Amino acid sequence: MENEQKEMTERVEQLQSQRTETENVILKRRSNRLYKKKQVPEFMIKRILEAGRFAPSAGNCQPWKFVVLREPELIEGITRTTVTVCKIFKWLIDYRYTGSLWRRLNANLNIRLKPNDLHPMPFGAVTLIADGKLGLYHDAPTVILIFKDVRGISNPDLDCGIAGQNMVLAAHSMGLGTCWVGFAKVAFQYTGKWKKRLGISYPYKFASSLAIGWPVGDPDGMVARPTHMTDWYENGTRKTVY
Numbered sequence: 001m002e003n004e005q006k007e008m009t010e011r012v013e014q015l016q017s018q019r020t021e022t023e024n025v026i027l028k029r030r031s032n033r034l035y036k037k038k039q040v041p042e043f044m045i046k047r048i049l050e051a052g053r054f055a056p057s058a059g060n061c062q063p064w065k066f067v068v069l070r071e072p073e074l075i076e077g078i079t080r081t082t083v084t085v086c087k088i089f090k091w092l093i094d095y096r097y098t099g100s101l102w103r104r105l106n107a108n109l110n111i112r113l114k115p116n117d118l119h120p121m122p123f124g125a126v127t128l129i130a131d132g133k134l135g136l137y138h139d140a141p142t143v144i145l146i147f148k149d150v151r152g153i154s155n156p157d158l159d160c161g162i163a164g165q166n167m168v169l170a171a172h173s174m175g176l177g178t179c180w181v182g183f184a185k186v187a188f189q190y191t192g193k194w195k196k197r198l199g200i201s202y203p204y205k206f207a208s209s210l211a212i213g214w215p216v217g218d219p220d221g222m223v224a225r226p227t228h229m230t231d232w233y234e235n236g237t238r239k240t241v242y
């Protein structure tokens, strides 16, 4: 019992003075949008997939399917389809367009129906992708598509997010760069081409995807982040902490 107490005290003192390796990877991870052409060795991608596989999920349903793309033809094809759909979106629902009453009404209606997708931030990116000013997979040599199993209990999107972030952190711990790429969703949601080509059907639906590769330079590093206040209840009082 005494030994246990001593070990715990030592551990706490050690933690007070230095961050763990895991914390460092979490705090320093940044999205990378510039990759070397050199492919990532297969064993590294397999270890990254394993990190995803070991993620927790509601009811241990593991409601995901990972698809690894390392063929430029496939990555470029999905990119082209995404650009095409973004162009159509831009034409149909660009709410900054004032030339036509019908288009303005249509934009207003869609913004109300899809407030998250058409928030100015993602919508701005849609127009950048449509105009060729923002790449989709940023020329990453490996892409992991994450499909959710819609039968998963509770919230399969959340489970896929947790699995994806496990993979991202594993990749960064190996010195790789990654970028979450949610925009590829439009290539799977609004066309059947890539689902057919990759053999994706019920119960799988696109959740998100990851670009992975060797970063040019070292994009990782801590940056200032907004601080959200946290309410903390203890000993009958409530305090607010950073």
Ligand SMILES: Cc1cc2nc3c(=O)[nH]c(=O)nc-3n(C[C@H](O)[C@H](O)[C@H](O)COP(=O)(O)O)c2cc1C
Pocket (backbone or CB within 6 Å): 029, 030, 031, 032, 033, 136, 179, 180, 181, 182, 183, 184, 208
């Ligand atoms: C679910 C999700 C989807 C994202 N989709 C894209 C995307 O399609 N394209 C892109 O360049 N970045 C994408 N990002 C990256 C975010 O823009 C980035 O995480 C955010 O700006 C914070 O920057 P940081 O990752 O460097 O900390 C996505 C991030 C998340 C979590």
